[in-house]
Amino acid sequence: MKRLIIILITLINCSKSDDSSYSLNSSIPGINFYVAGYINDQMGNSVACYWSNGKRYDLGKGELTDITVNEGKVYACGFNGFGATYWIDGNPHELEGDEPEAYSIDVRNGEIYVSGRDNGACYWKNGIKIKLNGGDSSAYGIAISENGDVFAAGYYVNNHHFIIPAVWKNGKRINLSIPKHGDGEVKDLKIFEGRTYYFGMTMKPNNMTGYLPKASYWRGGKRTDLPNGGGFNQSIYGGEGNGGFVNEGNIYVAGKIDHIANTNEKGETIVGTGGTYAHYWINGEKIDLMGGVWNNMWVSNAYDIAVSEDIIIVSGDVATKSQTQVPAIWVNNELKLLEDSKTNGIARRIIIE
Numbered sequence: 014m015k016r017l018i019i020i021l022i023t024l025i026n027c028s029k030s031d032d033s034s035y036s037l038n039s040s041i042p043g044i045n046f047y048v049a050g051y052i053n054d055q056m057g058n059s060v061a062c063y064w065s066n067g068k069r070y071d072l073g074k075g076e077l078t079d080i081t082v083n084e085g086k087v088y089a090c091g092f093n094g095f096g097a098t099y100w101i102d103g104n105p106h107e108l109e110g111d112e113p114e115a116y117s118i119d120v121r122n123g124e125i126y127v128s129g130r131d132n133g134a135c136y137w138k139n140g141i142k143i144k145l146n147g148g149d150s151s152a153y154g155i156a157i158s159e160n161g162d163v164f165a166a167g168y169y170v171n172n173h174h175f176i177i178p179a180v181w182k183n184g185k186r187i188n189l190s191i192p193k194h195g196d197g198e199v200k201d202l203k204i205f206e207g208r209t210y211y212f213g214m215t216m217k218p219n220n221m222t223g224y225l226p227k228a229s230y231w232r233g234g235k236r237t238d239l240p241n242g243g244g245f246n247q248s249i250y251g252g253e254g255n256g257g258f259v260n261e262g263n264i265y266v267a268g269k270i271d272h273i274a275n276t277n278e279k280g281e282t283i284v285g286t287g288g289t290y291a292h293y294w295i296n297g298e299k300i301d302l303m304g305g306v307w308n309n310m311w312v313s314n315a316y317d318i319a320v321s322e323d324i325i326i327v328s329g330d331v332a333t334k335s336q337t338q339v340p341a342i343w344v345n346n347e348l349k350l351l352e353d354s355k356t357n358g359i360a361r362r363i364i365i366e
Contacts, residue, residue, distance in 0.1 A: 039067035039342060039349040044321060045366040048328050048351065049080035049089055050340055052358035061091055064340075064351050064360070072100055079362045083120040090118040090127045099127050099140075108137050114151075117201075121157035128155035128165045134181070136165050145181045152181065154202035154211070166211050168198035178213060178231070190236045192217030197229065201317070205259035209233060212257030212266050226251030228268045228294065239294045241270055248273040252292070256317030256328075256362065267293045267318035267327050274310065282310070291315035291329050291343075304341070304348030305331035311338065314359075321365045328363040 048064040061075035065087075074094035081088050090099040097113035098105045108115055110131035117128045128136040134150035135142050145152060147169030154166045166180040176196040178189040191197040195217035203210045211231040215238055219225035228239040241252045254268040274287025284307065291302040291313035305313035315329040325345055330338040333354035340351040340360040351360055 037350050037353065039064070039351050041066070041324065041326070041344055044324055044326075046319065046326060046363060047080050047082060047087065047366065048340075048342065048360045048363045049077035049091070050328070050359045050361040051076040051091075052340065052352060052356055059094075061089075061093065062358075063087070063089060067349075067351065069351070070103065072103055072105070077361065078115060079117045081118055081120060081364060082366050088118050088120055088125065090115040090129075097127075097129055097131075099125060099137075101125075106140055108140055109142050110135075113137075113142070116151075116153045117155045119155050119157050121161070124157075126155050126157060126163065128152040128167070130167075134165065134167055134169065136163070143184070145184060146186055147179065147181075150179075153198070153200050153213075156202050156204045156209075158204055159207070164202060164204070164209055166199040166202040178211070178215070180209070180211060187234075189231050189234065191215055192238070194218050195224070199231075200254060201256040203257060203259050210257060210259050210264065212254050214253040214268075216251075224251075226253055226271075228252045228254030228266055230254065230257055230264060230266055232264070237297065239266060239297055240299055242299075248275075248287075254294075255315065258318045258320050260320040263320075264296055265293060265318045265320060265325070267291075267315040267329070269314045288312045289314055291327070291331070293318055293325075293327055300346065302327060302329075302343050302346060302348070304343070306333060308332035308334070308337045313341075314338075315343075316359065316361045317363045319363045319365045324365070326363055326365065328360040330359045 051059050061072040061077045075092040077089045077091040079090050097108040097115035113131040115127050115129040119126045130151040134145040134147050134152040150169035152165040152167040156164050178197040178199045180187050197215035199211045199213040201212040215229045216224040216226045241249045250271040250273050252270040254266045256267045258265040272287045275283045288310045311332045313331040315327045317328045319326050327343040331341045335355045336357045340358040
């Protein structure tokens with residue numbers, strides 16, 4: 014009942030379509046949170062940045078893809094305009110490789126691990142690259158267990174040209190399940206009470222859409238595909254999971270669902286129909302995130318989720334009248350902008366310290 018009341022209040026508060034309905038008061042009493050992402054400056058340059066309790070810290074050209082805090086230090090990874098980088102309290106450190114890409118970071122016993130790709134899936138330990146087998150592949154998430162096992166997760170393309178979700182445990186690749194004749198990939202992973210959880214998407218053949226995408230998660234090796242249906246009373250193309258969290262037995266997945274636009278007699282898109290909408294799922298139940306306006310088929314997207322007791326924070330972006338993507342968070346389903354409604358950017362990864 015409590016969650017239903019929150020959702021109803023959110024629907025009422027966020028139903029306005031003008032920019033004045035947004036709030037920039039993004040701090041949360043009693044909660045320390047960090048969000049990694051980027052903004053575009055007035056010249057259109059991408060600026061790597063993170064928000065700590067709503068205050069933004071710029072790290073220079075580029076984009077942050079992940080963030081963590083360990084023993085009071087802020088670690089982040091991403092791109093600095095020249096190549097893959099990780100930062101320690103704002104100080105950049107290059108990652109070796111030809112054309113490296115960095116997606117996720119974890120710290121254990123003073124060692125720094127970053128996952129990504131460089132001519133295929135890999136991870137770096139203290140800046141030194143460790144290649145993972147898989148050919149055309151990428152490692153989007155990384156986590157280190159209490160006993161020091163290194164888990165990197167993402168995808169690889171097999172000999173039959175299927176995209177296979179996979180995890181590399183200490184360098185050994187393990188395939189995760191997909192729908193029959195389908196594809197999939199892992200975007201994020203978490204370790205909770207000694208068990209591994211993987212979050213991403215799967216696609217299976219469909220007579221109407223060709224392939225039907227769904228947000229998915231794997232608990233160990235068991236896959237659960239999440240529902241697309243319900244919510245906005247529009248035709249649904251499919252969904253996707255971008256990040257996840259596990260807390261007290263509950264499994265959370267943040268992502269989006271794409272809706273098919275309606276057309277008029279001339280075949281033109283009807284403004285306000287279709288588009289991309291942010292959502293999250295709790296134990297398979299889909300929760301709609303309201304607040305963006307329809308702007309050129311974009312409304313909102315959710316990239317990550319973090320939970321602390323009764324506080325649920327989702328990071329992502331929303332469309333306003335002047336921008337298709339503005340960095341934002343939802344706190345218990347209430348939208349809060351991290352920047353003004355004219356600033357383009359994305360709030361990608363979130364942690365609660």
